[in-house]
Amino acid sequence: MNISCPSCLALHWRDEKHTNSTTANPTFGNCCNSGNLSIPLLPNPPAALQRLYDGNDTQSREFRQNLWKYNRAFAFTSLGVAEDHSVNLGRRGPPVFRIQGELFHRSGSLLPDPGRSPTYSQLYIYEPRNALEYRIRNNSDLRPDTLNVLQSIMNTDNPYAQLYASASQILSSIRNAPDAEMRLRPAPGVHRRSGSLPTADEVAVILPGNGSEGDFRDIILRTRPGPLHRISEMHPAYAPLQYPLLFPLGTSGWHPDIPYVRPGKRSVTATLSRYTQFRIHERLGEYSTILRGGRLFQRYLVDMWAATDQQRLSFLRKNQGVLRAALYSGLEDAVEADDTADLNEIGQRVVLPSSYVGGPRHMQQQFQDSMAVARFFRKVDLFITITANPDWREIQEALLPGQTSYDRPDLISRVFHMKIHSIIKEISETGIFGKAVAHVYTIEFQKRGLPHMHLLIFLTGPDKLLTPDDIDSAIRARWPDPVSEPLLFETVKRCMVHGPCGIANPSAPCMENGKCTKNYPKPFTAFTSLDEHGYPKYIRPNDGRSYDVGGIPVDNRWIVPHNPYLSAK
Ligand SMILES: [Zn+2]
Ligand SMILES: [Zn+2]
Numbered sequence: 104m105n106i107s108c109p110s111c112l113a114l115h116w117r118d119e120k121h122t123n124s125t126t127a128n129p130t131f132g133n134c135c136n137s138g139n140l141s142i143p144l145l146p147n148p149p150a151a152l153q154r155l156y157d158g159n160d161t162q163s164r165e166f167r168q169n170l171w172k173y174n175r176a177f178a179f180t181s182l183g184v185a186e187d188h189s190v191n192l193g194r195r196g197p198p199v200f201r202i203q204g205e206l207f208h209r210s211g212s213l214l215p216d217p218g219r220s221p222t223y224s225q226l227y228i229y230e231p232r233n234a235l236e237y238r239i240r241n242n243s244d245l246r247p248d249t250l251n252v253l254q255s256i257m258n259t260d261n262p263y264a265q266l267y268a269s270a271s272q273i274l275s276s277i278r279n280a281p282d283a284e285m286r287l288r289p290a291p292g293v294h295r296r297s298g299s300l301p302t303a304d305e306v307a308v309i310l311p312g313n314g315s316e317g318d319f320r321d322i323i324l325r326t327r328p329g330p331l332h333r334i335s336e337m338h339p340a341y342a343p344l345q346y347p348l349l350f351p352l353g354t355s356g357w358h359p360d361i362p363y364v365r366p367g368k369r370s371v372t373a374t375l376s377r378y379t380q381f382r383i384h385e386r387l388g389e390y391s392t393i394l395r396g397g398r399l400f401q402r403y404l405v406d407m408w409a410a411t412d413q414q415r416l417s418f419l420r421k422n423q424g425v426l427r428a429a430l431y432s433g434l435e436d437a438v439e440a441d442d443t444a445d446l447n448e449i450g451q452r453v454v455l456p457s458s459y460v461g462g463p464r465h466m467q468q469q470f471q472d473s474m475a476v477a478r479f480f481r482k483v484d485l486f487i488t489i490t491a492n493p494d495w496r497e498i499q500e501a502l503l504p505g506q507t508s509y510d511r512p513d514l515i516s517r518v519f520h521m522k523i524h525s526i527i528k529e530i531s532e533t534g535i536f537g538k539a540v541a542h543v544y545t546i547e548f549q550k551r552g553l554p555h556m557h558l559l560i561f562l563t564g565p566d567k568l569l570t571p572d573d574i575d576s577a578i579r580a581r582w583p584d585p586v587s588e589p590l591l592f593e594t595v596k597r598c599m600v601h602g603p604c605g606i607a608n609p610s611a612p613c614m615e616n617g618k619c620t621k622n623y624p625k626p627f628t629a630f631t632s633l634d635e636h637g638y639p640k641y642i643r644p645n646d647g648r649s650y651d652v653g654g655i656p657v658d659n660r661w662i663v664p665h666n667p668y669l670s671a672k
Pocket of ligand 2: 601602603604605611613614619620621622623
């Protein structure tokens with residue numbers, strides 16, 4: 104990652120450049136799309152906070168470990184979401200934040216219900232000494248001295264802390280109107296401005312409430328107890344109120360009026376996903392608290408993605424009339440009409456067009472396209488799985504000091520994307536397996552959050568893998584020689600050994616009813632053969648070779664079939 108975008112200074116790998124730009128003058132799409140999106144960079148965080156983000160002392164390390172909890176202790180809004188904890192059960196490796204259904208941010212009354220201890224924004228209206236006491240009591244697993252440092256940073260530098268405190272003062276001074284409320288609303292004209300960051304006073308002007316429903320985008324502040332109120336993701340304070348440690352100065356987030364230039368065409372506004380893409384790039388001259396967030400960064404990404412998806416869905420729900428005409432003509436609907444027991448159709452029917460990625464029509468269309476390719480080219484020749492490897496050099500070198508690859512799902516995805524495209528290019532253009540005429544692939548994310556790709560390759564007549572010799576030339580299912588192929592040997596040892604499962608590990612994910620569903624260990628075989636369905640049985644010689652993998656001796660029966668050339672890459 105050593106080339107910077109000429110427009111926004113985001114750091115890139117060479118392979119990320121636009122394919123039509125030159126190596127001497129590269130341009131990039133994912134950061135700012137050649138300068139079409141211009142957003143002020145993040146301001147430097149307060150020095151005391153930056154010390155916690157960068158420091159190597161025990162206090163800083165503990166802070167980074169529990170950053171998401173510290174953030175929760177200072178968030179103004181609470182997160183409403185059903186978290187799926189099952190993904191973290193009985194599993195090694197770092198925790199994953201997975202959600203189900205809708206995600207939203209909520210704010211409640213500025214005063215706690217009688218008898219309850221204050222939380223979230225309520226803590227900002229107390230005297231610092233009392234607020235700290237509550238925070239320490241609510242977060243007994245966090246360090247009091249760190250809570251103290253963070254609280255004084257918030258009170259000094261975070262504009263919303265001051266805004267909430269003064270709103271509460273104003274509200275409580277209105278003695279005989281317990282129903283009084285105030286609204287945080289972006290000041291008119293702020294949105295269109297670019298070049299500098301709007302301040303909190305501009306994105307959140309306090310207006311007296313008038314009892315009406317008001318603009319749905321307002322954030323409502325009141326002191327009387329009542330239900331939690333949902334905050335619109337279109338409010339520029341949506342992200343800074345939920346992630347005060349990522350945006351300590353209250354830097355405003357996405358709103359619907361950020362201009363997005365399209366050269367030669369009418370300008371539009373930037374979508375939330377475009378905006379977030381811009382934000383999650385490392386840049387020369389920008390200190391990104393976001394990329395240093397670790398598990399909090401993961402939450403921020405899930406949050407922004409959920410908001411993006413909710414926006415898309417609500418657009419589709421509101422535009423059903425326009426969409427329908429175009430919808431009911433396609434092949435995917437003819438196929439789908441057979442499926443009479445679709446649970447999605449109970450209740451009000453909302454049709455997701457095939458352009459909605461991940462929806463049933465999209466899946467159906469992709470599936471039908473793939474089947475058409477398979478019908479035309481007859482037989483699939485190669486079925487290749489490519490798994491993201493968090494130890495890839497590109498990822499390791501791009502990590503910020505002290506980070507592990509799991510702190511940076513952004514880097515894993517970007518490097519994976521680059522790798523699979525270079526592999527597809529090599530297969531289809533260089534022809535490492537012979538002349539490839541077509542390929543079809545799907546990308547899935549495993550439980551640990553790592554992506555992998557299943558790729559089907561179709562070769563032309565003379566290059567089709569028909570005989571056992573053809574197959575042996577492309578695929579191997581045995582240990583490489585550690586002396587003549589050291590790199591490949593290490594890769595196979597690390598990534599191409601199945602299990603451990605069976606007696607050694609009865610709770611392995613592949614185990615069902617006491618048996619390995621992938622049929623490992625495979626029997627030893629002296630030569631490659633094809634069964635009556637044309638499936639190969641790879642040669643797995645019983646040559647006495649066995650190597651220690653994680654304390655267990657592993658022989659050729661456990662090696663996952665692989666292509667030596669691609670595996671060594
Ligand atoms: Zn850029
Ligand atoms: Zn198994």
